[in-house]
Amino acid sequence: MDILNLLLQGISVSIIPVNLLSCTIGVLIGTLVGVLPGIDTVSAIALLLPFSYGMDSTAALIMFAGIYYGSKYGGSTTSILINVPGEAASVVTCLDGYPMGQKGRAGAALAISAIGSFIAGTIGLIGLTLLAPPLAQAALVFGPPEYFSLALVGLILLSRLTGTSALKSALMAVIGIMLSTIGLDSLSGISRFTFGIDELDRGFDLSILAMGLFGIGEILTAMTHAEAKPDIPSVKFRDLYPTKKEWQRSITPMFRGGIVGFLVGLLPGPAATISSFISYGLEKRCSKHPEEFGHGAIEGVAGPESANNSAISATMIPLLSLGLPFCGATAILLSGFMIHGITPGPSLITERPELFWGLIASMYIGNVLLLIINLPLIGVFVQLLKTPLNILMPLVAVVTLTGAYSINNSMFDLIWVIFFGILGFLLQRVGFEPSPLIIGLVLGPELERGLTQGLIICNGSIWALITRPITATILSIGAVAILYNFVTWFTKYDNTRKELDI
Template identity: 95%
Template sequence: MDILNLLLQGVSVSILPANLLSCIIGVLIGTLVGVLPGIDTVSAIALLLPFSYGMDSTAALIMFAGIYYGSKYGGSTTSILLNVPGEAASVVTCLDGYPMGQKGRAGAALAISAIGSFIAGTIGLIGLTLLAPPLAQAALAFGPPEYFSLSLVGLILLSKLTGTSTLKSALMAVIGIMLSTIGLDSLSGISRFTFGIDELDRGFDLSIIAMGLFGIGEILTAMTHADAKPDIPSVKFRDLYPTKEEWQRSITPMFRGGIVGFLVGLLPGPAATISSFISYGLEKRYSKHPEEFGHGAIEGVAGPEAANNSAISATMIPLLSLGLPFCGATAILLSGFMIHGITPGPSLITERPELFWGLIASMYIGNVLLLIINLPLIGVFVQLLKTPLNFLMPLVAVVTLTGAYSINNSMFDLIWVIFFGILGFLLQRAGFEPSPLIIGLVLGPELERGLTQGLIICNGNIWTFITRPLAATILSLGFIVILYNFVTWFTKFNNKRKELDANRS
């Protein structure tokens, strides 16, 4: 096995003391970035770039990569414990993670999320090791018309992810799309809905809205029942870890999430966030207990947390084998690489094999390290719940706002975090679940750009979309699912009517 040999060489590079140390430092910082709500991976790496100037290039790269994949491990912690997502990719984990915590199963949720992250991270890495160049080539076949089709189908399928009311979810998704149109339009170069405010030109960062709606929003919600004592059942040590039943229910979602995340990670866009939503949707659809979703279904934690981790490994594929970053976090990684004199691209594997394989091997090691770090921490984190909320929540607010500021170094963004916080609070009060808004916000721009760029490429003829094999396949799959939903809805409706008729007579 050629690859195995190369990987072993890589291991020998990555266990050199300096490299191993930077791997440990990287994953520790990454975990911290993930756990602290509001602190975004991109700004964390940007802040740390100057400190790496004196480091050896291999060690520096290993550290940056460690921060990147490490951050997705910790993201679920505050989602489960406080209903405040640590990262945009863990928004969906709140839906079932937090109810689990309320039932005294926080430890189990954290453990499943850590183990799921490990399994999926490893699936992603195996894909990265074995299939990087061909997969990167395959990803290139996706052009604007294909992204349009994917986002369209995604929006339709995902917008009714949560809650009971289709109308409310759809409304949230539409508001998300509307918010995504604010800013400089990439096609025409004009500012839309900015009212002449320059700062609005860049649009709203996903993190700003997610931290507002979910972070500050939840803090405000907590304030309104601050008098109530935290009603957390006392947790015994053996209750910290998942039961056999929880295990059995989680194992398939982990693998399914791992594969979905990997595929989504190959495509441009905020893959970790998108993949977590897709995985949640899938698990809800395939679960034997769909009624439990939203009330603490373990699958709703295992799947998404697995998905966002394997997505991370997959986003490294276009970066390492083509030198093309497909999302913000890999763009900053590329910068980190370039500053250290390394240009990722097709020639990296042949020109600097020790570096390439050393990095990959360090990611395997880092994943194990993350599991070792995270499992014992569960006990510590669960203790956090005993802290009275009136001490804990202001602290979370400070961290969230600091993180929000660091994204663009902008005071202006802070106003919006608070605005969205109040909005999130009011939405919760009115019985709206804001997570479809995030889906609209993420997929809206992909949809619009896919359509406009695609139309130029197809000479303005939208029917060409259907003649492109990939786009046509995706669109028809979406169509079939919608048709299926419609038919099941109609049969249900019909049955109910018959039942009513029977009752009446």
């Protein structure tokens, strides 16, 4: 087969010692970026760009890509161990990963997320290998009206992920949308709700909010409970790995997550984060025991952690076959490529096949390396839990704040991380779960932009906008889902009434 030959050629490029070494360095740095809360992929690659100037271009690209996909492997580690997400894409993993850790199943959760990442990462890569050019073309069919409908349906379906009341969740999502309107409006160039403060023009970065609400917020929560440290059962070596039952429950979510992540990854926006939320919602809906979600359901770790990895592979498709970055992390990868004199685009595959296939082959190898690196580390990470909280948490705080500063090199951002940290702490106290806020913050701007641009494209007619074929399909799916929810809620309500004999 033609592609197989090309891939074999790619492998021969990627196993040249210097390339293999770059791949290893890349995935190691990536793992570190993922594990350390606050350090995000974009700033890590930006920081390392100058060090790559002397490197061979293929080796440099392999390293940057390694950092990128590697960072999504480690993201779940701190989510599971201390409820602090290492990456925005692992926020949702806290919901069930942390409860699992509390029950002494941290090792299992870490293992499942590493294996899920590997399986889904590989699914994504197979998609990338076989279908890159046609899929990239298909993704272009999605214009602003289509994003608007996706964001709308996503907001409605995803804001009710967690167990708390629908009203509280909706409120959090709305606050997230409101926060997303602060700053320089990317379309009109007008500053909104900034009160003349220049730094607010930048708006609130997703990572800043995630670090504050979940990172610092959790550190504060942990410190107020420091005396009454929950008794984490000491973990025996054999308990580090998943039981047969945990395996059986995880395998389908891994594949489902892999496919969901791949599809979401083809679209613009922070795909890894969005796909992890979608996968979580999907698993909750498909599960036979939805009541376990939020209390340590392993599907809630397996699905999202798989989804964010295959999303990463899929985001490489528009980058490599069109030369168009659809998210922040691929934009910085594109910079890395261009600084080394490589311009991805439709002709990359034909003009530089050794580079294209070498890079893809290195990603297969990198995924295997990541699995090999991550599985033995689980034992080490679980030991971290033995560190007293009054030593561990200040360290986590230092790392988080350093990372927050590095995003925009701004002290102003640090103030906000701390502000949102206190807010997150207070919200948890009064029973608000902040993850719908993140969904509002991510999807709000997509919704607004899609509507504004979409309306211009459709000559100002909302009817023309919602009757475009794809838009109409997505909106109908949303409507059916809402109706379905409403009906189940109503029958439940009816049944309770009958039981109570009112």
